[in-house]
Amino acid sequence: MASIAPTIDPSGNPAIAAQQRILALPVTETRRLADAIRVLAIDAVEKANSGHPGMPMGMADAATVLFTKYLKYDAADPRWADRDRFVLSAGHGSMLLYAWLYLSGHAGIGTDDLKNFRKLHSVAAGHPEFGEHPAIETTTGPLGQGLANAVGMAMAERHLSARFGKSLVDHRTWVIAGDGCLMEGISHEAASIAGHFKLNKLTVLWDDNGISIDGDVSITSSDDVLKRFQSYGWAVKRVDGHDHEAVAKALDAATRSSRPTIIACKTIIGFAAPTKAGTAGSHGSALGKAEAQAAKDALGWTAAPFEIPEDIKASWEAAGRRSAGSRRSWLKRLAKHAQKADFERAMAGKLPDGWHESAAAYRAELAESKPKLATRVSSQKALHTLVPAIPELIGGSADLTGSNNTNVQGIPVFTVPNPAGRYIHWGIREHGMAAAMNGLALHGGVIPYSGTFLVFADYMRPAIRLAALMRQRVIHVLTHDSIGLGEDGPTHQPVETLPGLRVIPNLYVYRPADAMETAECWELAVQRADGPAVLALSRQNLPALRFEAGENKSARGGYVLAEASGERRATLIATGSEVHLAMQARETLEAEGIPTAVVSLPCWELFGLQDESYRAQVLGEAPRFGIEAALGFGWDRWLGQDGTFIGMTGFGASAPAEDLYKHFGITAEATVAAVRRKLG
Amino acid sequence: MASIAPTIDPSGNPAIAAQQRILALPVTETRRLADAIRVLAIDAVEKANSGHPGMPMGMADAATVLFTKYLKYDAADPRWADRDRFVLSAGHGSMLLYAWLYLSGHAGIGTDDLKNFRKLHSVAAGHPEFGEHPAIETTTGPLGQGLANAVGMAMAERHLSARFGKSLVDHRTWVIAGDGCLMEGISHEAASIAGHFKLNKLTVLWDDNGISIDGDVSITSSDDVLKRFQSYGWAVKRVDGHDHEAVAKALDAATRSSRPTIIACKTIIGFAAPTKAGTAGSHGSALGKAEAQAAKDALGWTAAPFEIPEDIKASWEAAGRRSAGSRRSWLKRLAKHAQKADFERAMAGKLPDGWHESAAAYRAELAESKPKLATRVSSQKALHTLVPAIPELIGGSADLTGSNNTNVQGIPVFTVPNPAGRYIHWGIREHGMAAAMNGLALHGGVIPYSGTFLVFADYMRPAIRLAALMRQRVIHVLTHDSIGLGEDGPTHQPVETLPGLRVIPNLYVYRPADAMETAECWELAVQRADGPAVLALSRQNLPALRFEAGENKSARGGYVLAEASGERRATLIATGSEVHLAMQARETLEAEGIPTAVVSLPCWELFGLQDESYRAQVLGEAPRFGIEAALGFGWDRWLGQDGTFIGMTGFGASAPAEDLYKHFGITAEATVAAVRRKLG
Structure with a gap:
């Protein structure tokens, strides 16, 4: 030696x-x-x-x-x-x-x-x-x-x-x-x-x-x-x-x-x-x-x-x-444990009986009440159903609880004296939150969801990527998802963040249009055991657009929200807070004798998984117009070479949300004008 | 009161x-x-x-x-x-x-x-x-x-x-x-x-x-x-x-x-x-x-x-x-200071006289020597010209100096005893590096460039976004830019990172194909005073593809690297390490009597800024095939609805680079096969 x-x-x-x-x-x-x-x-x-x-x-x-x-x-x-x-x-x-x-x-x-x-x-x-x-x-x-x-x-x-x-x-x-x-x-x-x-x-x-x-x-x-x-x-x-x-x-x-x-x-x-x-x-x-x-x-x-x-x-x-x-010894203890079934179910990542009935009942209620709410608030309402029904759900926010609407009344906070609590104040630590959530999911027995602004997905991105790579059920509630955030300005306005997340393999990015779609997307996110989800939610109020609760239409990623009254001459494709603008534009166009369909596309990844014929049917043969308050990167896939995109072309600005939508030309009027131009 | x-x-x-x-x-x-x-x-x-x-x-x-x-x-x-x-x-x-x-x-x-x-x-x-x-x-x-x-x-x-x-x-x-x-x-x-x-x-x-x-x-x-x-x-x-x-x-x-x-x-x-x-x-x-x-x-x-x-x-x-x-008093001191002109030039962000001559001489030399090098090594060679010629350039790496090839012989390290040094060992702190670089650029008088692996752009993303928003000249040298990284596996292989960066407004993402393009892209990055750049560089060796140094062809973002021998029947569009695969495929196809053009597309943003007619001429009317060892998100823009993409569809794997290219079907053979299929 x-x-x-x-x-x-x-x-x-x-x-x-x-x-x-x-x-x-x-x-x-x-x-x-x-x-x-x-x-x-x-x-x-x-x-x-x-x-x-x-x-x-x-x-x-x-x-x-x-x-x-x-x-x-x-x-x-x-x-x-x-x-x-x-x-x-x-x-x-x-x-x-x-x-x-x-x-x-x-x-x-x-x-x-x-x-x-x-x-x-x-x-x-x-x-x-x-x-x-x-x-x-x-x-x-x-x-x-x-x-x-x-x-x-x-x-x-x-x-x-x-x-x-x-x-x-x-x-x-x-x-x-x-x-x-x-x-x-x-x-x-x-x-x-x-x-x-x-x-x-x-x-x-x-x-x-x-x-x-x-x-x-x-x-x-x-x-x-x-x-x-x-x-x-x-x-x-x-x-x-x-x-x-x-x-x-x-x-x-x-x-x-x-x-x-x-x-x-x-x-x-x-x-x-x-x-x-x-x-x-x-x-x-x-x-x-x-x-x-x-x-x-x-x-x-x-x-x-x-x-x-x-x-x-x-x-x-x-x-x-x-x-x-x-x-x-542990196996023996488990065998006679009163909570054996629940423990095994939770550790297996299976959802409890009855959760879906509660979720369905909530959606039925929405079909009646047709609330006009920001989707971040709709999300909170969905959580009020899901969190009590699914004891594995553990929520939290990186110091934006009141903005992300991630808390649920009656659900205690996770603290040193009360680790049974199911709401985590993560502090201003987005990256740590996202990576710790990966650990929560990997441990098993819990389903973590977070909250922060969509733009701060950037701070969490390395951890989101790993959740996708590991196929972990980690759900990120990302609110203030566009220039609709308003006055906080370009640092806080996610113009490239949506396409930036859509590029991550295995990550499902949901951008629901109203309370009903928000409920649907939440159900999809918790049901999907083998991958992470982002829920991109609006700060601003959005009208109800869906009035029947039977089928979870978001499950196919995209669907015809409103068919044209005659043979389609235009198809307006939108997500989230821009779907109602498309609906307004459709109304004008139909009144002008232009039969127009509106397609809601809450989840590109799920839509991409549908068979070709369904997608072709939804997207139609008529000229296509995409409307999204984000950059158009990636939209060519749905719009084709000949499509028209109405959205952002660069960073946002600091002003009230309504002024910004007008300033950047993301309005029903601009959509109508684009269709008119196209159809000549 | x-x-x-x-x-x-x-x-x-x-x-x-x-x-x-x-x-x-x-x-x-x-x-x-x-x-x-x-x-x-x-x-x-x-x-x-x-x-x-x-x-x-x-x-x-x-x-x-x-x-x-x-x-x-x-x-x-x-x-x-x-x-x-x-x-x-x-x-x-x-x-x-x-x-x-x-x-x-x-x-x-x-x-x-x-x-x-x-x-x-x-x-x-x-x-x-x-x-x-x-x-x-x-x-x-x-x-x-x-x-x-x-x-x-x-x-x-x-x-x-x-x-x-x-x-x-x-x-x-x-x-x-x-x-x-x-x-x-x-x-x-x-x-x-x-x-x-x-x-x-x-x-x-x-x-x-x-x-x-x-x-x-x-x-x-x-x-x-x-x-x-x-x-x-x-x-x-x-x-x-x-x-x-x-x-x-x-x-x-x-x-x-x-x-x-x-x-x-x-x-x-x-x-x-x-x-x-x-x-x-x-x-x-x-x-x-x-x-x-x-x-x-x-x-x-x-x-x-x-x-x-x-x-x-x-x-x-x-x-x-x-x-x-x-x-x-300071103005008086400046007026009689020996370095007045240099100081004012540096603070104004202007490059010194003569730098471009050095750069041009280096490119002329490349046209002769036609080196087969990894673009990360080509980048280092470019730096050996640029760093001595431009005293404002301050480089560094987040603890990957030998891999990023960001250091330059004879350039001392920035330390407490020697703050005149121009190479910074940033430590394993990508985010801090990128944000501090924004500060270096904002201060003025220096032009910072970094080094890390491309996949770790995710760690720096919030700071890269701000550099883009503030239009700061910050240059990120991001090597190991694909599955070509090999054995380190999917955590280190940037499949979605390229499109993920391309979505950021004002950020120019360069992915050069050989030593010549690398030199060109470096010139463009230092010349652009009003925005940040990413240089995505290969780990693996790449053959020289360009043999004349006159025009900086990368300046238009994309160009015809090799025209078809007759009327184009196929256009192969590639970036970086896949351009030489396209060239190999072209050789086979031409031999089979299929006139095929190859387009190199080192910078999408610059190509997007060219006029429509130039782009149409480069991309041509023939069926288009995109080849890039990354996800295809965003490629529809260049390929059209009818195009074919040869690249990744999900995360990578751990294996030697050559095995991975074969495994994922990103090869000249696969390209040839795709063209044959398409042309029937």
Whole structure:
């Protein structure tokens, strides 16, 4: 061992000397378990000739302590509802996760998968992908997201524990985060939320290796990270991340803390690599054959690539069974639990019986009352039906409750003393909210919905993207969805935000036209278990346009709201707050003898899924006119080359809403004029 | 005064009692100056029946101390290059800014403008809009952005002071920020950057009023904000924000600090409002006639709405002239300064003589050498010409320097000891980077460019939007621009990011196809003084496709790269890394006797600006095929209803790039097959 590198590194890299001191210590069993993670990371990255060996090599020790002594899991059932959640926020270190899953005896991941690391169709993707293996709790890679997901998971646990009791829900959430996670702004929002809610079952192991891609973290940051987390009300610890006993002591303390805990694990990135350890050189690429072999030599590891000595594999598999007894006891408790059926239903993401009857009754009432309401208010009315009927719904707003109309009378707020509450004051933390909501949904047992202004979808976009990629049921209530917002001006007016969201795959963007469509879209959003939704809602009042409640017409994404009185000469296609303008225009045009149809298009994605013939029938052969108080980007798909778009062409302005609609020419009159021009 | 509200407020609102104590103090002159801001805010919001009176009313005292005694400005020349910068990060309190500008005697803003607060075409927009008045330094409203802009401004000052000397550049940057600014994640990134670079000329006055829209900040946050800023290396102070002397003392200390300073100004939101002070009720809507009048009564203010007593106006105007002498001295120093011409040119945003010759020479060399390079590498080569030729260019990367290829040999790094450096290691802080870059550009004298992966444009999106809205020359180098990124997988593969950026008004998105186009697009980006650019660049190598350097063909956004050998039967339209696939497909098709043209479309926005006839000629009458390794959203515009798109239909996957192109069917073969199918 002493041969691999001089005690004093000629490059002056102080990590090398530290590494030598650690490698000179007697080799314990847990060190050998950790080494198994290291060598698998080395081998897989080497074989793929791509990936990040440094982080798994550095964090293997701390992770091994966590995986073998603290993390509550049973490799035989990775979806056990009361398992601890483990989130690898520093997702580039994915081999740490895959190595552990393989070593601990999880089905569905074998050495072949590790050999196919970063290859097409491999479970072992470049970054951990939710859905690739049941033990992968969340998709990570975009830094900081995992940390915020974990905050949401810990909130879900807290809430469900209050709802179903500790005998069913009593688990912890563990995170491994890197410097990058903590430099990202989202870490501030997430950590602040966790501190505020005193999420004491949340523990973050910070891989404090002092290295990022560009070099030493000291090049870019002078933060006192632990002081910062103290300012959020967290408990903090600092340990040598290669000292198994010290790590265990810190994890012990974390399990007793009344606050969330962050443990700075001082580690050497690329630990064991004779020249690249402690440098950015081990971060994001294969070590190279010689360095890889020398690292194994340094560890005293003699097995062939991807081979694990039997005793080590057996020890790891025993660790994978460590909580099997807890799981069996839990299953017994569940079997005789009064809320068994409800718990299983909630965790399966199934909606309760009767919810749809309530929703249908509400829609029937709307058909009668024909209210003239802003769709944000219609949304609140829909929530007054849905939230009591679906106990999984947990709402909230990023400090715009009164504007987003996301709260429901009688539904208590989620607080430290009352975690059974189902309304979350997220604070002015849109990104943290959206990412924590992903964690709430991933945990299971809850269906989160948010509130903010549509334009601030930009602040949440990285998290919305991940919800779409992970196909999570996360619902964003985004109000003030156009220049109809008025006086707050262009910074707050989402002109490009609608098309900007429509481009995200798997995300359904709903823009309902009246109270009825709002109710329909809400139903669709909660029914869709495999993907996120945005509800784009108006600030301004809108007349009722739909007077029968039988069929959920929004379910097809678009439909003929008003057919032409004769053979169509024009089709007006609109969404949301512009549909009533189209209806007004239609009235004028019909009076002028121009048979005109109006199509409401509340959800482009659903409309896109309909068969060609239905779409052709709805859109018709007559000249088409799109009306939407947003940019026209993407409208060509529905309007054809020959269509006419009436909407925005740039940013908005600060003025009362009515003035803006006139100023930008988005009116019934402008629509009528456009049709007249077109028809000549 | 004692009559307006009981000393002990029956609602139990402790702010009322505190307010009473303050109002009972002798009225000083500066209190009267502050009251002028308060009443103008009250009057304007009342008249508009929309807006945020609470913040200006609460922060009027601290702001008055700043505006009358510390801020270096001359109302006669709001664009004086060496003025202090003032950023109202809490932009909703815009009336504080407008009231000050009017009171201090700035031209271009009068009582009529204040009476038209939040009306169409008013200088006094709902939120401060850059460009509406020369003294508005930046557009604020989306919370936290202003704070990060200010960090960039302070960096620009530091850099330019090193370049031109203290005699020309020696000013401070002041920020008023609210709780919302500090809760947003971007505040973490920005404050951490400021602390790291020890930006001691940056001072933040935090309006510590304890109130946000949903109620008490304590509902959502338990942060120890000052401790947090200490963890970033900031100096911190806490003062009574209504105590003018205490504020002055803190500002004094800030001007002597070797670190950035944050001053917690404990204030009463809506100060003087008899029932709404200290509550969310004064935050975001008009006080109402009775409360407005009672607030004025409490202040002892008897003038008519929008009227300011002459002595107060005179005092304010004197404050507006306080630094006129400094400006005159500065002008004298400038007149005889050796770098006068260069300084004026840089501040005017004009490029130096000779830069284009260098760029043209580089392109001529490319025409000869025909290199096969990833466009990210071509970009670096272009930078090796541009950065030395244009001393205003300041680059950087969010910890991906080696991947983004944004650094230039021989160009030193911007550090505390060497602020003349022109390369910034931004750390893993994309959002902070983009917003600080807006501040760099707004300050003037520098042209910032960034680096990160294209997919992380999502993290920067709110700041990119503001750069577009403010028409700032900010250039984002976004590499790894498709599934060509390979193994890192779907989290890192921007499938929807390209169309997602193309929807942003005023933003030019360039996606060059080879080294020549990359050089052209770089030239266009630096030449465009009135708007931001994104350069979407490949990770993978791309062959040279253009062999003559005369005309900058990218300047028209799109052009015929290869005309068909006979009458066109197909037009292949592609961007970036897919253009060479189109060229391969063309070769096969031509060999099969199908005359095929290839159109390169590096910039949709520029192509959209060309006249109809040019576009028609380029796109042609033959069936069109779009090829882009991204989602097809928006392509209908160029392809027509009858076009065919070859690209992505959803998220990517983790595998080597070549495998992915095959897997997703984005190949020359697939293109050939599509053409054959279409032509039958």
